[in-house]
Amino acid sequence: MKSAVVQLPGLNRDRDMITALTKISGHAPKVVWQTETELPDVDLIVIPGGFSYGDYLRCGAIAARMPVMQAIKAKAEAGVRVLGVCNGFQILLEAGLLPGALMRNSSLKFVCKEIKLEVTNASTAFTGAYAKGQIIRCPIAHHDGNYFADAETLKRIEDQQQVVFRYAEGTNPNGSLNDIAGVINERGNVLGMMPHPENLIEAAHGGSDGRALFASALDVIAA
Amino acid sequence: MTISNTRAITPDLIASHGLKPDEYQRILTLIGREPTFTELGIFSAMWNEHCSYKSSKKWLRTLPTTGPQVIQGPGENAGVVDIGDGDCVVFKMESHNHPSYIEPYQGAATGVGGILRDVFTMGARPIAAMNALRFGAPDHAKTRHLVAGVVSGVGGYGNSFGVPTVGGEVEFDARYNGNILVNAFAAGLAKSDAIFLSEAKGVGLPVVYLGAKTGRDGVGGATMASAEFDESIEEKRPTVQVGDPFTEKCLLEACLELMQTGAVIAIQDMGAAGLTCSAVEMGAKGDLGIELILDQVPVREERMTAYEMMLSESQERMLMVLRPEKEEEAKAIFVKWGLDFAIVGKTTDDLRFRVLHQGEEVANLPIKELGDEAPEYDRPWTPAKVSAPLAEDDIPEADIADAVLSLVGSANNSSRRWVWEQYDTLIQGNSLQLPGGDAGVVRVEGHETKALAFSSDVTPRYVEADPFEGGKQAVAECWRNITATGALPLASTDNLNFGNPERPEIMSQLVHAIKGIGEACRALDFPIVSGNVSLYNETNGQGILPTPTIAGVGILPDWSQMARIRFAAQGETILLAGAPDTLGSHLGQSVYLRDIHGRSDGPAPHVDLAHERKVGDFVRGLIRDGLVTAIHDCSSGGLALAVAEMAIASGIGATITIPDTAQPIPALFGEDQGRYVVTVAEQHLKAVQDKAEAAGVSMPVIGRTGGENLKLGEARPLSVEDLHDAHEAWFPNYMNAAE
Numbered sequence: 034m035k036s037a038v039v040q041l042p043g044l045n046r047d048r049d050m051i052t053a054l055t056k057i058s059g060h061a062p063k064v065v066w067q068t069e070t071e072l073p074d075v076d077l078i079v080i081p082g083g084f085s086y087g088d089y090l091r092c093g094a095i096a097a098r099m100p101v102m103q104a105i106k107a108k109a110e111a112g113v114r115v116l117g118v119c120n121g122f123q124i125l126l127e128a129g130l131l132p133g134a135l136m137r138n139s140s141l142k143f144v145c146k147e148i149k150l151e152v153t154n155a156s157t158a159f160t161g162a163y164a165k166g167q168i169i170r171c172p173i174a175h176h177d178g179n180y181f182a183d184a185e186t187l188k189r190i191e192d193q194q195q196v197v198f199r200y201a202e203g204t205n206p207n208g209s210l211n212d213i214a215g216v217i218n219e220r221g222n223v224l225g226m227m228p229h230p231e232n233l234i235e236a237a238h239g240g241s242d243g244r245a246l247f248a249s250a251l252d253v254i255a256a
Numbered sequence: 257m258t259i260s261n262t263r264a265i266t267p268d269l270i271a272s273h274g275l276k277p278d279e280y281q282r283i284l285t286l287i288g289r290e291p292t293f294t295e296l297g298i299f300s301a302m303w304n305e306h307c308s309y310k311s312s313k314k315w316l317r318t319l320p321t322t323g324p325q326v327i328q329g330p331g332e333n334a335g336v337v338d339i340g341d342g343d344c345v346v347f348k349m350e351s352h353n354h355p356s357y358i359e360p361y362q363g364a365a366t367g368v369g370g371i372l373r374d375v376f377t378m379g380a381r382p383i384a385a386m387n388a389l390r391f392g393a394p395d396h397a398k399t400r401h402l403v404a405g406v407v408s409g410v411g412g413y414g415n416s417f418g419v420p421t422v423g424g425e426v427e428f429d430a431r432y433n434g435n436i437l438v439n440a441f442a443a444g445l446a447k448s449d450a451i452f453l454s455e456a457k458g459v460g461l462p463v464v465y466l467g468a469k470t471g472r473d474g475v476g477g478a479t480m481a482s483a484e485f486d487e488s489i490e491e492k493r494p495t496v497q498v499g500d501p502f503t504e505k506c507l508l509e510a511c512l513e514l515m516q517t518g519a520v521i522a523i524q525d526m527g528a529a530g531l532t533c534s535a536v537e538m539g540a541k542g543d544l545g546i547e548l549i550l551d552q553v554p555v556r557e558e559r560m561t562a563y564e565m566m567l568s569e570s571q572e573r574m575l576m577v578l579r580p581e582k583e584e585e586a587k588a589i590f591v592k593w594g595l596d597f598a599i600v601g602k603t604t605d606d607l608r609f610r611v612l613h614q615g616e617e618v619a620n621l622p623i624k625e626l627g628d629e630a631p632e633y634d635r636p637w638t639p640a641k642v643s644a645p646l647a648e649d650d651i652p653e654a655d656i657a658d659a660v661l662s663l664v665g666s667a668n669n670s671s672r673r674w675v676w677e678q679y680d681t682l683i684q685g686n687s688l689q690l691p692g693g694d695a696g697v698v699r700v701e702g703h704e705t706k707a708l709a710f711s712s713d714v715t716p717r718y719v720e721a722d723p724f725e726g727g728k729q730a731v732a733e734c735w736r737n738i739t740a741t742g743a744l745p746l747a748s749t750d751n752l753n754f755g756n757p758e759r760p761e762i763m764s765q766l767v768h769a770i771k772g773i774g775e776a777c778r779a780l781d782f783p784i785v786s787g788n789v790s791l792y793n794e795t796n797g798q799g800i801l802p803t804p805t806i807a808g809v810g811i812l813p814d815w816s817q818m819a820r821i822r823f824a825a826q827g828e829t830i831l832l833a834g835a836p837d838t839l840g841s842h843l844g845q846s847v848y849l850r851d852i853h854g855r856s857d858g859p860a861p862h863v864d865l866a867h868e869r870k871v872g873d874f875v876r877g878l879i880r881d882g883l884v885t886a887i888h889d890c891s892s893g894g895l896a897l898a899v900a901e902m903a904i905a906s907g908i909g910a911t912i913t914i915p916d917t918a919q920p921i922p923a924l925f926g927e928d929q930g931r932y933v934v935t936v937a938e939q940h941l942k943a944v945q946d947k948a949e950a951a952g953v954s955m956p957v958i959g960r961t962g963g964e965n966l967k968l969g970e971a972r973p974l975s976v977e978d979l980h981d982a983h984e985a986w987f988p989n990y991m992n993a994a995e
Contacts, residue, residue: 084415084416084502086502087416087502089502145415145681172682174680182868249726
């Protein structure tokens with residue numbers, strides 16, 4: 034399957050993401066600049082992490098209004114898989130592609146460390162290579178990962194199994210409601226998550242728990 | 257408000273620019289007339305201590321700066337060292353002490369921004385950062401606020417820019433109450449045949465301004481950084497710059513993209529003293545004049561004067577000399593990244609530095625002499641200070657278990673997790689060892705097995721007690737920490753933080769520390785390739801502890817052989833490489849004396865450089881042969897803390913046996929140099945011992961890993977869990993007590 038990585042000024046885990054996709058799929062993803070309105074014909078579009086436009090307004094708010102996002106919306110509506118990681122998750126929320134919001138961490142501090150994730154829904158296009166209830170390791174690095182949604186929305190996404198990843202074993206690093214770390218849309222083709230699976234894919238990272246996510250999303254056999 | 261260029265030059269005005277009467281006289285002699293107001297500003301920027309190194313230059317020249325691995329030594333934006341396969345590592349350390357005390361978040365943030373810019377100005381993509389931070393006593397009223405601000409500033413900039421912070425130091429001492437230290441290190445990777453320098457070439461070529469707009473922030477910052485502090489410090493807040501990591505990230509990408517096009521002839525970032533220093537440096541190095549037309553400088557404030565534009569320290573700006581035929585291509589790249597691009601002048605053949613503003617020539621100075629003729633002082637210094645040795649029977653007793661528990665949970669030896677979890681340590685996906693070990697290790701992208709190790713070290717209490725030995729020790733410890741990962745130390749950068757050099761006893765510290773650093777760098781083949789000097793770190797006449805921070809880089813040919821500090825398994829043999837018969841002996845200036853007994857007397861430990869090298873080369877060989885399972889050097893807190901840290905990092909206990917001939921306190925807490933705790937699996941023990949004997953390295957067996965307790969000689973066993981909890985508790989407890 035073919036993939037593309039979106040580049041916006043201020044994103045800084047784009048190179049990590051490109052490396053991960055290349056290593057796992059064997060093909061380098063296409064790179065899409067923020068002003069592009071025509072997207073290449075790919076099966077997976079990834080918005081990586083970072084600080085788009087410095088996060089000087091709200092995280093992801095400016096990026097969500099750039100031309101490329103209209104094109105991504107159209108692709109998502111056409112069923113193309115879209116993955117937003119960290120700032121990418123924030124951008125998808127600001128663009129209205131996913132429900133809820135991400136607030137400042139409850140500690141009010143940036144936090145970078147490894148946490149545990151529970152795969153709460155293993156029947157999505159992104160998590161098929163995991164087992165439901167599986168606990169995986171994953172790094173995080175963010176200042177605004179505190180997931181919030183109003184009670185009605187929260188009930189809906191819980192009822193519909195839209196919560197895909199939860200912080201596990203007491204490792205919730207940011208105060209997220211219901212320990213939510215990753216959320217998928219109703220249709221099941223747009224996933225946003227705060228943790229960074231792209232930073233845990235090989236021996237040099239000390240583990241490869243993140244690999245199965247990309248293997249699922251790219252329909253490659255998990256190595 | 258506008259400041260006229262015709263402002264009268266009075267003695268008060270000269271003094272407020274940090275220029276001494278004899279220095280002003282030197283200006284008059286040099287240009288044969290009274291300078292304009294803008295010219296006075298230019299001289300003050302070029303001739304202050306921060307930019308001219310006028311007190312330290314004589315001594316800096318004595319440092320070893322060359323070696324087969326060195327591609328570029330001091331004098332450029334950063335040093336460059338060959339790492340093979342056509343790749344090189346570009347690195348430097350620089351202080352941002354004064355601004356960080358005045359405004360901790362922005363001071364620290366722009367310190368990080370400045371050093372990153374130094375690295376990518378040379379064509380390197382930054383791959384690692386470190387920070388050596390020193391704060392006042394924990395109970396000083398300002399300390400918590402400064403720690404919180406500096407740490408979030410370092411993180412705020414580095415995290416957003418996207419460089420992993422892989423190491424550093426955080427220390428507390430009352431001597432930094434009025435002057436904290438923020439020393440920022442950055443390293444980048446480049447191709448050895450694509451290094452960019454600041455030397456301008458060619459007459460009549462465009463001088464191009466790139467990056468962020470110029471504002472009034474930081475006007476006179478370098479002059480401020482060259483003066484002592486007093487009560488008026490709060491008034492200096494406007495001289496601190498404001499950082500914008502987003503713009504810097506865009507500037508990085510735009511510069512690297514532009515460099516690919518072959519358009520760049522010369523490049524210099526605008527750091528201290530902004531446009532003035534960068535333009536003069538580019539011209540003077542290339543034996544060319546520079547003409548600047550300030551009306552074309554992108555500004556973000558109205559009615560800025562020539563004086564302000566020349567002295568602004570607004571961040572995220574670059575100056576370049578470009579090939580004229582590539583101008584459009586270059587401009588397109590900068591427009592793409594949303595950055596300013598303006599031709600602000602040209603190179604000339606008259607060796608003058610001419611500045612035009614609103615049709616008026618506001619400065620016309622000889623460009624070479626601005627740098628070359630800066631004053632240089634051979635300041636008087638007193639003989640070396642050496643503390644008297646402790647009496648042989650002066651071994652103050654304490655309960656060993658209590659002392660270890662207290663030290664692992666003390667302000668200066670507890671875990672720094674609270675700090676480094678606020679830094680992105682993982683970005684770029686190449687981090688192999690994070691803070692908390694002996695050195696940070698980062699994979700070399702594009703290479704299957706190669707990695708680089710980074711460490712930053714100095715023990716200021718040793719330097720205070722004996723500047724010469726302390727200088728040696730800072731180098732040796734950095735070299736040792738890099739060695740302990742299995743890496744070969746390649747080269748280093750120095751950040752010399754001292755008090756007022758006009759006081760002979762401070763000058764003595766500087767002179768002797770540099771002599772010690774030089775001797776150690778020569779003995780260990782660890783040349784200094786870049787650096788920075790920060791003097792006048794004094795408040796109301798009280799100087800800081802002399803703090804010559806040494807940061808170094810080493811290379812691991814194969815990271816799969818890399819060693820770590822954590823015990824690998826139960827039941828392994830523990831040895832102490834480089835140990836004297838008594839395991840340890842030197843209690844002078846130890847943290848045991850300081851933190852358990854409230855004493856800061858005795859001499860600094862002696863560093864035997866031949867021993868250091870022999871033991872270090874030997875243990876590196878063991879690591880590379882795959883014979884050791886864990887390794888940690890002995891530093892502050894001696895053997896006891898080294899073993900405790902290895903246990904804490906792994907959750908595995910250990911039993912240490914102290915020979916009957918040794919006294920437990922000096923054996924466990926002595927800070928003798930050149931020692932490494934090493935663990936070896938049973939099947940390799942004989943081979944390791946044979947090799948040690950053949951190499952003439954003492955390496956007694958001192959114990960075994962295993963169990964859940966740490967047993968040090970006859971002392972009460974300590975549970976590793978209790979040690980861990982004490983180690984992790986201090987920092988969060990201290991910081992949370994603020995609320």
